[in-house]
Amino acid sequence: MSFDNAYESLLGGEDAHWAFGTGFSEALSGVNREFPAGVDREALAAYCLMLGDDALIFSQRLSEWCSRAPELEEDIALANIALDLLGQARMLLTRAGEVLGRDEDALAYLRDEREFRNVHLAEIDCGPGPGGDFAATIARLLVFSSWRLALFSRLRGSADPVLAAIAEKGLKELAYHRDHAAQWTVRLGDGTDESHRRMQAGLERVWPFVDELFATHAVEVTLTGVAVDPASLRSEVDGVLEAVLNAAGLTRPTDTRAARVAGMAGRDGVHTEAMGYLLAEMQHLHRSLPGAVW
Amino acid sequence: MADDLERRFERTVQSEARIEPRDWMPDGYRKTLIRQIAQHAHSEIIGMQPEGNWISRAPSLRRKAILLAKVQDEAGHGLYLYSATETLGADREDLTLKLIEGRQKYSSIFNYPTLTFADVGVIGWLVDGAAICNQVPLCRTSYGPYARAMIRICKEESFHQRQGYELLMTMMRGTQQQRDMVQDSVNRWWWPSLMMFGPPDAESTNTEQSMAWRIKRDTNDELRQKFVNMSMPQAEALGVTFPDPELRWNDERGEYDFGQPDWDEFWQVVKGGGVCNEQRIAHRRKAHEDGAWVREAAVAHAAKHARKEGAA
Ligand SMILES: [Fe+2]
Numbered sequence: 001m002s003f004d005n006a007y008e009s010l011l012g013g014e015d016a017h018w019a020f021g022t023g024f025s026e027a028l029s030g031v032n033r034e035f036p037a038g039v040d041r042e043a044l045a046a047y048c049l050m051l052g053d054d055a056l057i058f059s060q061r062l063s064e065w066c067s068r069a070p071e072l073e074e075d076i077a078l079a080n081i082a083l084d085l086l087g088q089a090r091m092l093l094t095r096a097g098e099v100l101g102r103d104e105d106a107l108a109y110l111r112d113e114r115e116f117r118n119v120h121l122a123e124i125d126c127g128p129g130p131g132g133d134f135a136a137t138i139a140r141l142l143v144f145s146s147w148r149l150a151l152f153s154r155l156r157g158s159a160d161p162v163l164a165a166i167a168e169k170g171l172k173e174l175a176y177h178r179d180h181a182a183q184w185t186v187r188l189g190d191g192t193d194e195s196h197r198r199m200q201a202g203l204e205r206v207w208p209f210v211d212e213l214f215a216t217h218a219v220e221v222t223l224t225g226v227a228v229d230p231a232s233l234r235s236e237v238d239g240v241l242e243a244v245l246n247a248a249g250l251t252r253p254t255d256t257r258a259a260r261v262a263g264m265a266g267r268d269g270v271h272t273e274a275m276g277y278l279l280a281e282m283q284h285l286h287r288s289l290p291g292a293v294w
Numbered sequence: 295m296a297d298d299l300e301r302r303f304e305r306t307v308q309s310e311a312r313i314e315p316r317d318w319m320p321d322g323y324r325k326t327l328i329r330q331i332a333q334h335a336h337s338e339i340i341g342m343q344p345e346g347n348w349i350s351r352a353p354s355l356r357r358k359a360i361l362l363a364k365v366q367d368e369a370g371h372g373l374y375l376y377s378a379t380e381t382l383g384a385d386r387e388d389l390t391l392k393l394i395e396g397r398q399k400y401s402s403i404f405n406y407p408t409l410t411f412a413d414v415g416v417i418g419w420l421v422d423g424a425a426i427c428n429q430v431p432l433c434r435t436s437y438g439p440y441a442r443a444m445i446r447i448c449k450e451e452s453f454h455q456r457q458g459y460e461l462l463m464t465m466m467r468g469t470q471q472q473r474d475m476v477q478d479s480v481n482r483w484w485w486p487s488l489m490m491f492g493p494p495d496a497e498s499t500n501t502e503q504s505m506a507w508r509i510k511r512d513t514n515d516e517l518r519q520k521f522v523n524m525s526m527p528q529a530e531a532l533g534v535t536f537p538d539p540e541l542r543w544n545d546e547r548g549e550y551d552f553g554q555p556d557w558d559e560f561w562q563v564v565k566g567g568g569v570c571n572e573q574r575i576a577h578r579r580k581a582h583e584d585g586a587w588v589r590e591a592a593v594a595h596a597a598k599h600a601r602k603e604g605a606a
């Protein structure tokens with residue numbers, strides 16, 4: 001670029017894809033997007049929404065830290081993680097949309113709370129603010145990324161080539177997220193009395209939402225060979241968490257079970273009270289201007 | 295001896311060569327630079343807030359990603375610049391305290407509120423645009439680490455500006471409500487953007503010495519004129535107008551004539567009376583104070599680790 005006229009590039013004709021583009025057409029170019037024979041498409045869409053909503057809603061929560069992190073370096077790191085997850089969400093919602101005939105924005109902005117399929121761990125308020133603090137945020141990130149990394153490493157073998165490609169791409173990102181969270185867990189567990197106390201409290205805050213991560217849903221049963229049964233991930237994830245908590249000198253909380261509502265939870269579209277406010281904020285502008293283009 | 299050093303410094307600066315951290319430099323040069331770079335760093339960090347205000351509500355996932363990445367870039371700009379001050383012997387923690395205690399300033403533009411999503415585009419176009427006009431000359435400034443930081447920052451600012459302009463172009467192709475939103479936003483940001491170049495030359499202090507040191511390279515009024523000249527064709531292409539009845543092409547001068555911003559409002563905002571001054575500082579202070587235990591823990595852990603390594 002020229003430094004003499006900051007504006008000269010503005011009117012050039014290269015308006016396509018100079019920004020982030022769609023973010024997935026490039027990332028997944030060359031991937032066969034046809035649906036594999038014999039796959040239940042409705043179930044595939046539901047499954048993509050589950051994994052996509054997990055990423056979208058957790059990304060929304062993480063981005064609340066922007067300009068509020070303890071250090072500039074950490075502000076940048078949390079934004080990176082939020083961006084990775086947003087990218088995963090967009091690819092997954094787009095895949096769901098190929099079945100449902102809706103685009104990523106229609107799915108993100110025009111579904112109501114009962115239609116969102118994310119786990120509760122993604123939506124609860126862990127701070128900044130009264131809902132938690134940096135330790136609770138790290139505790140959630142540790143659990144979420146350890147679980148999702150295990151899930152994506154299995155999902156690489158999915159019979160759906162798009163899901164397999166999304167998993168392949170996401171794997172490196174999630175390994176970084178888990179590593180980042182593990183390092184902070186150790187630092188905070190080991191650092192000062194206050195940080196140890198807060199990190200332990202952070203674990204207690206998120207642990208009731210752990211069981212839900214490993215509960216097999218009917219959709220996952222339907223999609224044998226396409227979806228991953230989360231129950232099969234439990235011992236691997238437990239082992240990872242155990243190792244990190246040991247290194248940090250922290251105690252594994254015993255309270256793992258938040259009761260379901262009439263047997264239902266996030267995967268069934270039954271959420272916590274925090275979810276309505278999160279969606280109200282996220283969706284209001286898009287819904288306020290029907291027909292607008294962004 | 296001191297005269298020799300001083301002469302060599304003068305020669306280096308006048309020949310447009312770079313002063314590097316280990317070179318001798320006059321005290322006044324060092325102090326002026328620290329103040330200028332720190333204020334610039336503070337502006338990047340405080341500048342995260344007005345646009346950060348819209349991340350959670352961005353109306354499409356693509357715009358959400360672009361906005362989050364942009365605000366993240368600003369944190370990176372703050373980091374490069376604080377690092378440049380550290381090569382002059384300053385300390386990030388100390389400068390942050392000066393910011394949150396109101397002892398150092400940041401760009402006053404960020405004391406204006408972002409009220410609609412169009413503001414995200416207009417800030418990219420006009421505010422990042424004005425920042426680029428101010429900063430491009432600094433890529434040739436005499437202090438090496440500052441000049442190099444500015445080259446990188448200017449490239450990224452230019453990308454922000456294109457993103458902002460593209461958002462506005464898209465909105466102008468949308469509904470009438472969106473077009474009205476863009477025009478309203480331009481009406482609110484035009485004058486504050488012109489104020490970003492600082493008070494008129496006749497009232498500006500420090501300029502002469504900074505020009506001699508090659509820390510500053512153009513006067514406020516020169517840069518302001520340049521910005522107006524560049525912005526007009528952009529506004530026409532976009533289909534918006536600027537709220538200045540005196541704005542018109544002057545054939546004789548070969549430049550645009552334009553009116554003066556309300557300098558009373560400018561000074562009022564600079565002195566703390568803007569809509570968001572208190573909010574911006576309180577936000578920054580809260581993040582810094584809430585994060586204190588985390589930074590302490592990181593230091594304590596590193597120290598324990600170092601002791602263990604030493605013992606082993
Ligand atoms: Fe910047």
Ligand SMILES: [Fe+2]
Binds near residue numbers: 368422450454
């Ligand atoms: Fe910028």
